[in-house]
Amino acid sequence: MKLSSKMVLIFSVMMLLGLFLLSSYAANVSIQGANTFTQARFRNMSTSIQRDLEQDIDMMKMTLQELTENTTFMAALNQMVRDDSADKKMALAASKAAVQQLLQSPLVDSFYRVTFYTRDGVFLTTNTDHHPRLASGSEEAKAEIGTLSWLESADQTLSPVILAPHEDILSPNSQVRVYGIAQQIKYHQNTIGYLEVANQYTDLTHILQFVDDTNVSVEAIFDDGQRLYESQPAVWIWPKTLDQGSLTTVKDDHSGTDRMVYYSRLDNLGIHLYISQDSAISESANANLRSSLFLRALYIMLPTLVTIFFVSYGLTRSISKLTKKVRQFPADSVLHQDETSSTALLSTVTSPGDQETHELEQVFNLLMARLRDSASNELTLREGSLQARLSALQTQINPHFIYNTLNIISAKSMESGNYGVIEICHQFAQMLRYSTDTRSRNATMAEEIENVRNYLMLAKARYEDNLEFTIDVPENLHMITVPKLTLQPLVENAMTHGFNGKNVLRRLSVTGHIKEQFLILEIRDNGAGFSNEMLQNLRTRIQEIEEGKVSIETSGGQIGLINTCLRLHYYSKGKMRIAIRNDHGAVITLVMPHSEDDNQA
Secondary structure (H helix, E strand, C coil), X not given: CCHHHHHHHHXXXXXXXXXXXXXXXXXXXHHHHHHHHHHHHHHHHHHHHHHHHHHHHXXXXXXXXXXXXXXXXXXXXXXXXXXXXXXXXXXXXXXXXXXXXXXXXXXXXXXXXXXXXXXXXXXXXXXXCCCCCCCXXXXXXXXXXXXXXXXXXXXXXXXXXXXXXXXXXXXXXXXXXXXXXXXXXXXXXXXXXXXXXXXXXXXXXXXHCCCCCCCCEEEEEECXXXXXXECCXXXXXXXXXXXXXXXXXXXXXXXXXXXEEEEEEECCCCEEEEEEEEHHHHHXXXXXXXXXXXXXXXXXXXXXXXXXXXXXXHHHHHHHHXXXXXXXXXXXXXXXXXXXXXXXXXXXXXXXXCHHHHHHHHHHHHHHHHHHHCCCCCCXXXXXXXXXXXXXXXXXXXXXXXXXXXXXXXXXXXXXXXXXHHHHHHHHHHHHHHHHCXXXXXXXXXXXXXXXXXXXXXXXHHHHHHEEXXXXXXXXXXXXXXXXXXXXXXXXXXXXXXXXXXXXXEEEEEEEEEECCEEEEEEEECCCCCCHHHHHHHHHHHHHHHCCCXXXXXXXXXXXXXXXXXXXXXXXXXXXXXXXXXXXXXXXXXXXXXXXHHHCC
């Protein structure tokens, strides 16, 4: 088979195979990208809905908290409910005082209705627009309030209960649907009624209709199966095994259709959120995408085949001529040819446009001429080899890049006059420099104290007035040598685990003194302390460390504390002892032998 035919065949097969693979790959990538985009789109919808819904419910909870902590309001409600006189003058005055307290709250104005109920039919509400036949304390009001389905749930807990959409019983036309939260109200340990904070259902629709396509369905369902919201009348039964945060295809046995659903759960609200779309929509789009890509490939293939044919024959034209010339060249008698014959055979037959073939012919002609001119000598052809030396760029990570970054932040903060950020960067840099210095495992007590102070000042920047600390280590102990990072991990443990994330005043103290040739360091906090079970477990683990029976922890509670104890035990070669106890908070005591020589750094 001629080279031109081979080139046409090879290039055609390569082109067809390449187009098929590229089209398939492009289709798969595009489909995968479309699915990824759909998942990201649904995730963004879910995140926005969760954020807005949680903010809405949190605002309602803040309103309930503000009202229940208002002693004047609570006292007025109690007096209104407890007044058993015939004229009810005290109840009426208390009701007016309670309404006045409600109207003075800036949070109450944000909601459609804030209502106080009792099961006896007594109520007061911020929205004066209510049915005229419903008078507070009347039998009609008592009957209507008794129909509220959430009363039993509110009686079972003191926490707020999220209410599914329901008709507003106080509405004049009884057609206003509301949602919100309610809570059982106690005054001096006595139940006096219920507070409900409600918004119209249209407000909930604005939050949960955060979709960019009418084909997308949004459903919000409580743990007990009640529905908070559904954007479409169709109700799908979702399996309980859906993975959170991923796009899953679910077959609906009732309708026989498949739906792509993105599931997430609002744990703090006890609500399941489902964002779904008919899979047929995506499948139709994917099919159209495949057809479009393969049709484009067909449009490319037809002119490409014609181009391959003419290009192949054009490229091989000079090669064919050169081949014919080589076949005619009498290599065995080149030395015996006359000048005319040699000149004819060494004439150029290829086109200069075919650069490689033309150069090949020029080289061939040159070689034949040299062969003829050097017939009396042995012709040795040597080709020099081209050696390329590649030098790889060595990228070295600058060990000071963090410091440089901190310097940049400090410089920018200085430009804006934010000296607090400058101080934070300085303290963080000091801690970083201290913790990453591996030249020694030991440090002086002064260095340890400085590192702890930097850490606590960083914490102070976060907690501000909610953090108070003292460091009381006499100066005569500052030159004592201790294992590096002895204090800071234990102080950090107290900050992290001692308060369980509560927003309370945190008090920490670090003290040190010498007693009977022992250095005693004590870290104390005013947190919740250790539970009895945790205290016993930690003491057991510490004893095992001192007996050499435990290695680095990888699971369980208080891992950082155990691993710190283990590190200090090894670094001190078993000389350091650690004790923990509760004393109005957690107390960690470090004891290690001390001599006068230890005062020298």
